[in-house]
Each structure stands twice: as structure tokens, then as C-alpha cells.
Amino acid sequence: MEVTKDITIEELVDMVPGSVRYLSVKGIKCIACGEPIWGTLEEAAKEKGFNDQEIAMFVHELNELKDNPDDVKKTPHVDVKKL
Numbered sequence: 001m002e003v004t005k006d007i008t009i010e011e012l013v014d015m016v017p018g019s020v021r022y023l024s025v026k027g028i029k030c031i032a033c034g035e036p037i038w039g040t041l042e043e044a045a046k047e048k049g050f051n052d053q054e055i056a057m058f059v060h061e062l063n064e065l066k067d068n069p070d071d072v073k074k075t076p077h078v079d080v081k082k083l
Helices: 009-015 019-025 041-047 052-067
Strands: none
Touching: 009 019, 009 041, 019 052, 041 052
């Protein structure tokens, strides 16, 4: 199964555990903040002001992360001072 913009956050986290960190770095807090997000990746991203091109990049990068979960270069570094 591939990541698409229509994937639910719940499905995404199940399929790509590193997506929690990835989305958090992008400003889309899910689960890590203690308040889960419901809906799709696209809905969560649009709610935070991301456009269609940025969402397409998220999909691409999340698919790379899914295919290479041990590649730390695919998972952005979290600067906890900015959270």
C-alpha cells in the first residue's frame, strides 16, 4: 500500500511509524502531543495552511520513509527548542 494524500492519519501512523516525527517537524502534531488527529493527511495539512504542491511533497517523502524506515536522512531532525 502506498501513502496518498487521502490516507487517514491512523492508517499512516500504522504503516509508517516514523510519520509521527515527520509530521511533527512539519508542524502537524499527531499523537505525540497527546491529541490525536482524525481525518486524512490532506485535511491535516490543509488545516495547517499547506498547499497542494507541499502536500504532494509530503506524500513523496512519506513513501520514501515507508520504503526506507532505517534511513535517518528521510526523517527530519526535531529541534525540541522550537516545539
